[in-house]
Amino acid sequence: MKIKYDLIKKEKNTNARCGIIHTNYGSYETPMFMPVGTQATVKTLSKEELKDLNSAIILSNTYHLWLRPGVDVINKCGGLHSFMNFDGPILTDSGGFQVFSLAKNKKKDITEEGVHFKSHIDGTPLFLTPELSIEIQNKLDSDIAMSFDECIPYPADYEYAKNSTLRTLRWAKRGKDVFNNERQSLFGIVQGGEYEDLRRLSAIETVKMDFDGYAIGGTSVGEDKTTMYKMIDYVMPHLPENKPRYLMGVGDPIDIIEGVIRGIDMFDCVLPTRIARHGNAFTNKGKINIKNAKYKYDFTPILDNCDCYTCKNYTKAYIRHLIVANEALGQRLLSIHNVRFLIRLTEDLRECIKNNTLLEYKENFIKNYRGENESSN
Amino acid sequence: MKIKYDLIKKEKNTNARCGIIHTNYGSYETPMFMPVGTQATVKTLSKEELKDLNSAIILSNTYHLWLRPGVDVINKCGGLHSFMNFDGPILTDSGGFQVFSLAKNKKKDITEEGVHFKSHIDGTPLFLTPELSIEIQNKLDSDIAMSFDECIPYPADYEYAKNSTLRTLRWAKRGKDVFNNERQSLFGIVQGGEYEDLRRLSAIETVKMDFDGYAIGGTSVGEDKTTMYKMIDYVMPHLPENKPRYLMGVGDPIDIIEGVIRGIDMFDCVLPTRIARHGNAFTNKGKINIKNAKYKYDFTPILDNCDCYTCKNYTKAYIRHLIVANEALGQRLLSIHNVRFLIRLTEDLRECIKNNTLLEYKENFIKNYRGENESSN
Numbered sequence: 184m185k186i187k188y189d190l191i192k193k194e195k196n197t198n199a200r201c202g203i204i205h206t207n208y209g210s211y212e213t214p215m216f217m218p219v220g221t222q223a224t225v226k227t228l229s230k231e232e233l234k235d236l237n238s239a240i241i242l243s244n245t246y247h248l249w250l251r252p253g254v255d256v257i258n259k260c261g262g263l264h265s266f267m268n269f270d271g272p273i274l275t276d277s278g279g280f281q282v283f284s285l286a287k288n289k290k291k292d293i294t295e296e297g298v299h300f301k302s303h304i305d306g307t308p309l310f311l312t313p314e315l316s317i318e319i320q321n322k323l324d325s326d327i328a329m330s331f332d333e334c335i336p337y338p339a340d341y342e343y344a345k346n347s348t349l350r351t352l353r354w355a356k357r358g359k360d361v362f363n364n365e366r367q368s369l370f371g372i373v374q375g376g377e378y379e380d381l382r383r384l385s386a387i388e389t390v391k392m393d394f395d396g397y398a399i400g401g402t403s404v405g406e407d408k409t410t411m412y413k414m415i416d417y418v419m420p421h422l423p424e425n426k427p428r429y430l431m432g433v434g435d436p437i438d439i440i441e442g443v444i445r446g447i448d449m450f451d452c453v454l455p456t457r458i459a460r461h462g463n464a465f466t467n468k469g470k471i472n473i474k475n476a477k478y479k480y481d482f483t484p485i486l487d488n489c490d491c492y493t494c495k496n497y498t499k500a501y502i503r504h505l506i507v508a509n510e511a512l513g514q515r516l517l518s519i520h521n522v523r524f525l526i527r528l529t530e531d532l533r534e535c536i537k538n539n540t541l542l543e544y545k546e547n548f549i550k551n552y553r554g555e556n557e558s559s560n
Numbered sequence: 561m562k563i564k565y566d567l568i569k570k571e572k573n574t575n576a577r578c579g580i581i582h583t584n585y586g587s588y589e590t591p592m593f594m595p596v597g598t599q600a601t602v603k604t605l606s607k608e609e610l611k612d613l614n615s616a617i618i619l620s621n622t623y624h625l626w627l628r629p630g631v632d633v634i635n636k637c638g639g640l641h642s643f644m645n646f647d648g649p650i651l652t653d654s655g656g657f658q659v660f661s662l663a664k665n666k667k668k669d670i671t672e673e674g675v676h677f678k679s680h681i682d683g684t685p686l687f688l689t690p691e692l693s694i695e696i697q698n699k700l701d702s703d704i705a706m707s708f709d710e711c712i713p714y715p716a717d718y719e720y721a722k723n724s725t726l727r728t729l730r731w732a733k734r735g736k737d738v739f740n741n742e743r744q745s746l747f748g749i750v751q752g753g754e755y756e757d758l759r760r761l762s763a764i765e766t767v768k769m770d771f772d773g774y775a776i777g778g779t780s781v782g783e784d785k786t787t788m789y790k791m792i793d794y795v796m797p798h799l800p801e802n803k804p805r806y807l808m809g810v811g812d813p814i815d816i817i818e819g820v821i822r823g824i825d826m827f828d829c830v831l832p833t834r835i836a837r838h839g840n841a842f843t844n845k846g847k848i849n850i851k852n853a854k855y856k857y858d859f860t861p862i863l864d865n866c867d868c869y870t871c872k873n874y875t876k877a878y879i880r881h882l883i884v885a886n887e888a889l890g891q892r893l894l895s896i897h898n899v900r901f902l903i904r905l906t907e908d909l910r911e912c913i914k915n916n917t918l919l920e921y922k923e924n925f926i927k928n929y930r931g932e933n934e935s936s937n
Contacts, residue, residue: 223881227888252856252881260859260877268873479629482637496645500637504600504629511604511888 185395186272186327186368188213188427188448195539198419198446199532204240204427206272206326207366208264211239213427213448214532216439216525217274219456222247223257223267226456227515228522230269235492236523237530240327241271242451245319246278246285246311250302254319262324274451275325277316277358277372279332280400280432293333295350313354314361321364328362329398330355332372337406344376352388359392368395370429373418376401377410382417390423397422398429399447403438411438415445422446436465436528436552440545443532450529455521460514462506465524467551473517478503491523492516562772563649563704563745565590565804565825572916575796575823576909581617581804583649583703584743585641588616590804590825591909593816593902594651596833599624600634600644603833604892605899607646612869613900614907617704618648619828622696623655623662623688627679631696639701651828652702654693654735654749656709657777657809670710672727690731691738698741705739705746706775707732712753714783721753729765736769745772747806750795753778754787759794767800774799775806776824780815788815792822799823813842813905813929817922820909827906832898837891839883842901844928850894855880868900869893 187205191212194200202213218225218233219242225233233241243263248254252266260266263273282291286300297312313331320328332351335344351374362369371394375381389397399418402411415430422428427448433439434452442450455465462474464485471478471485484494485502493502493516505513535541564582568589571577579590595602595610596619602610610618625634637643640650656675659668663677674689690708697705709728712721728751739746748771752758766774776795779788792807799805804825810816811829819827832842839851841862848855848862861871862879870879870893882890912918 222885222887223878224887224889227892229889229892247885251885252877256856256877256881259857260875266875266878266881268875268878479633480636498637498643498645500629500633501600501643501645504633504643508599508624508628510599510601511891512601512606514888515604515606 184366186427188396188425190424192537194536194541197444197541199443199536199541200446200448201533201536202427202448204448206240208270208272208326209239211272212533214439214443214529215239215449216434216529217242217449217451218522219244219451219453220267221453222251223263225518225522227459227511227518228456230267230271232492232519233271236519237526238522239272240274240449241269242274242276243323243325244278244281245275245316245323246281248275248323249278249319250304254322258322258324262322264324272326274327275320275323275329276431277320277329277331278311279316279329279372280334282311283334283336293350295353298333313358317358317362317369321362321367324364325367327368327370327396328364329370330358330372330394332374332400334404335374335376335401337377337401337404337410339376341378344378344381348375348381348385352385355389355392359394370394370396370398372398372400372431374401375414375417377406377414379413379417382414383421386418386421390421394426396427396429398431400431402430403432403452408438408441412441412445415442415447419446434525436525437549439525439528440532440548443529443536444541444545452525455525456518459517459521462503462513462517463521464517465521467548469552473499473503473506475503485520486524489520489523490527491520493520561743563804565773565802567801569914571913571918574821574918576820576913576918577823577825578910578913579804579825581825583617585647585649585703586616588649589910591816591820591906592616592826593811593906594619594826594828595899596621596828596830597644598830599628600640602895602899604836604888604895605833607644607648609869609896610648613896614903615899616649617651617826618646619651619653620700620702621655621658622652622693622700623658625652625700626655626696627681631699635699635701639699641701649703651704652697652700652706653808654697654706654708655688656693656749657711659688660711660713670727672730675710690735694735694739694746698739698744701741701744703744704773705741705744707735707747707749707771709749709751709777711781712751712778714754714778714781714787716753718755721755721758725752725758725762729762732766732769736771747771747773747775749775749777749808751778752791752794754783754791756790756794759791760798763795763798767798771803773804773806775808777808779807780809780829785815785818789818789822792819792824796823811902813902814926816902816905817909817925820906820913821918821922829902832902833895836894836898839880839890839894840898841894842898844925846929850876850880850883852880862897863901866897866900867904868897870897
């Protein structure tokens with residue numbers, strides 16, 4: 184079935200809202216954070232661990248799966264759920280973002296027809312079109328497919344942004360026209376760069392095509408926070424209330440809070456698993472780097488009162504040892520903690536929406552979170 | 561408490577025996593396979609996964625822990641169990657084997673006092689003695705400590721082997737004299753290289769010192785199978801029946817069977833987790849390499865009727881994809897399967913001992929196992 188979105192509660196003091204997304208694999212509350220399983224696996228985690236984290240929808244990447252193991256393998260296996268043996272909802276992105284960020288030597292040739300580029304694995308010339316992206320996603324049989332778009336770089340001049348935004352709209356139409364999977368939903372993606380009129384135009388025209396949900400793309404690509412929040416502000420008034428709204432690629436805790444305040448329902452980001460691989464962990468005071476010498480004898484958990492498996496079982500000293508010794512369990516324990524941190528954040532935000540206390544929560548969170556930030560990845 | 565060994569049943573047609581080892585953390589049947597957690601973690605696996613595999617004692621490495629995180633860290637944390645949050649029995653080896661196999665540039669200087677060598681991590685000059693090895697192990701507070709020995713290379717001439725064997729006996733005495741941990745047991749290690757008289761001498765003299773158990777060291781160091789089995793044969797008649805017998809570093813399935821037939825109770829090896837990292841999996845027909853193209857569309861488990869988590873949940877095609885894409889979950893799934901394969905092998909062997917069908921089992925196993933061997937690591 185197509186996903187359905189039920190709006191449950193609007194917060195009084197902001198544009199934030201609670202809702203429920205009904206999927207082929209159960210119903211889940213929003214706002215939600217979606218862990219990223221780039222290559223048909225959320226890095227280092229099992230499906231049982233994801234369930235323990237109270238994870239709902241997970242992401243996977245059309246571009247990566249197209250290259251490895253190949254769509255044919257997954258299709259012959261009966262789709263991505265069967266291939267991964269995962270009985271929760273899966274969203275696949277269109278491959279557009281990876282084409283722009285990963286393509287070998289960043290060389291690509293964007294034409295009206297599609298994008299010529301080279302495989303980041305072996306340099307093989309590839310050509311991805313809106314139709315092919317949708318065809319692949321139809322075959323992957325994810326629960327939510329995404330339109331093929333161009334992620335506009337930041338900064339980009341107005342002419343570039345305008346041409347790209349208009350082309351992404353044409354691509355969205357082409358993709359929608361060939362879309363052919365009754366149990367799969369299709370989301371449109373709003374682009375427009377940093378330009379208010381382009382963001383508005385993109386939102387209005389995308390919504391006219393009547394997708395099952397709407398994403399905001401092209402944020403978190405190097406712009407400052409103020410610009411990012413403006414990009415969201417330009418778009419939100421034009422998105423319909425009865426469809427989910429998804430801010431792509433955003434996983435910074437404060438950005439999630441700011442997004443929720445503006446009415447975003449869904450977030451995804453590789454951040455929690457990526458920083459885990461560098462030894463970083465989220466805490467209420469900011470990110471800490473577990474490799475720091477001061478944790479060598481620290482026999483307390485990463486975060487007091489954290490309900491994750493890692494914090495209930497292991498100390499900073501042990502995790503530090505595992506990360507320093509390059510042991511896989513260390514990355515796994517930090518991934519568990521970091522993903523749970525963001526999912527619990529969205530759980531907290533849902534409570535705040537229900538209680539109309541979101542702005543107070545934000546103020547407190549930011550006061551603590553900014554207090555200490557040991558490292559970036 | 562010291563470990564205790566109860567002999568339960570001898571097999572009629574071989575020297576094999578079933579027993580129970582009582583430890584500070586429960587009682588476990590022998591023969592057993594002990595997974596290796598070199599750096600205070602069995603690579604890629606959690607303690608819950610180890611429990612699911614029906615794992616009993618695990619190994620950890622004195623040399624590695626001495627270097628990282630440092631004995632002081634583990635001691636201040638209350639010992640290795642507390643540091644790892646592991647409530648099963650742990651055996652620590654003495655560091656002798658690692659000194660000989662890992663020391664930087666393989667340069668070491670063996671004196672009567674101990675071994676001078678360089679850290680494999682950063683080249684720092686180190687000096688390990690029998691007393692220091694025992695002192696470290698006492699502080700790690702493992703359940704079973706091992707005597708500090710020299711692992712004689714293969715081949716080694718008679719004079720070298722004799723001098724080394726005699727020195728290892730003196731080291732064993734020195735270590736035992738300083739041993740000071742009431743809840744920890746201490747095993748002696750029989751060396752002697754390939755020489756019957758030296759093996760016999762080493763066994764007799766080691767047993768005279770009255771250890772809590774006896775290990776056979778210096779096998780699996782490059783010698784052929786016939787030589788390895790002879791090394792065991794030379795030693796076994798001289799080991800007391802009321803103490804456990806441990807064949808160090810052996811994890812090849814057929815070697816385990818041959819060891820059990822000769823009366824061995826305990827085995828350990830990095831093999832199942834190491835070959836997992838190279839994409840290899842044990843099957844009844846031999847090792848397979850999951851990266852092989854023929855598994856690309858193979859939607860069956862690694863091993864039919866295998867009771868491990870991996871085989872109950874995932875296909876060769878999915879695991880192949882994970883390994884090819886270098887995803888940590890792939891190594892974890894293969895590690896689970898491979899460790900379980902060896903543990904289940906020992907479970908089968910215990911059944912055979914109880915039923916006096918060990919030789920029949922061996923014949924069948926070898927006939928199948930030799931049938932196919934796709935790859936080594």
